[in-house]
Amino acid sequence: SSELTQDPAVSVALGQTVRITCQGDSLRNYYASWYQQKPGQAPLLVIYDKNNRPSGIPDRFSGSSSGNTASLTITGAQAEDEADYYCNSRDSSGNHRVVFGGGTKLTVL
Amino acid sequence: QVQLQESGPGLVKPSETLSLTCTVSGGSISSYYWSWIRQPAGKGLEWIGRIYTSGRTNYNPSLKSRVTMSVDTSKNQFSLKLSSVTAADTAVYYCARGIGYCTSTSCYYAFDIWGQGTMVTVSS
Secondary structure (H helix, E strand, O other), X not given: OOOEEEOOEEXXXXXXXXXXXXXXXXXXXXXXXXXXXXXXXXXXXXXXXXXXXXXXOOOOEEEEEEOOEEEEEEOOOOHHHOEEEEEEEEOOOOOOOEEEEOOEEEEEO | OOEEXXXXXXXXXXXXXEEEEEEEEOOOXXXXXXXXXXXXXXXXXXXXXXXXXOOOEEEOOOOHHHEEEEEEOOOOEEEEXXXXXXXXXXXXXXXXXXXXXXXXXXXXXXXXXXXXXXXXXEOO
């Protein structure tokens, strides 16, 4: 399958740790990349490759992977982390297609 | 730093062709894959396709029959044409730069720079 599956919504108490997951067959060959999107804004890359953060992304964001599941972990969630989060990878079937997960709405309580 | 800016009509009539251009500033368009991604209101992201600066393209199979992408390296621009549009094509359209790498055991592919997005409405 070339699809990526995410939980539609996740919540976390302020300052606590939250894990957002992404499942798909392509993740056995591709590391997921993760994006944060706030209302009215373009997506922002927060994690790519095994666990790399672009410049300016806080180190409370981290990525991991096991089998067909990738995870984005926010350690010590802040109010400004409330956003939609999307994962993506390449389709590993050889057709060069890029796929996105359906997105997870993170609420910080 | 590299910035992307989408431009084009915000309103397209059904059955006509949607045309958008993305201008790359602050850096060269060369040696990267450049993608178009769209997002209907309240929904998720959908990859439309990508073009390399050589002109090589890959399209989403679900849209392939209607999509054409081109690149103009002299203007640091790349473009999207989506034909025979319907209301289902109404969305915010983003252009983005693709980065990626493969080792012997794994790969990644990401979009590290995005345009601000442009809203395109299909309506008569």
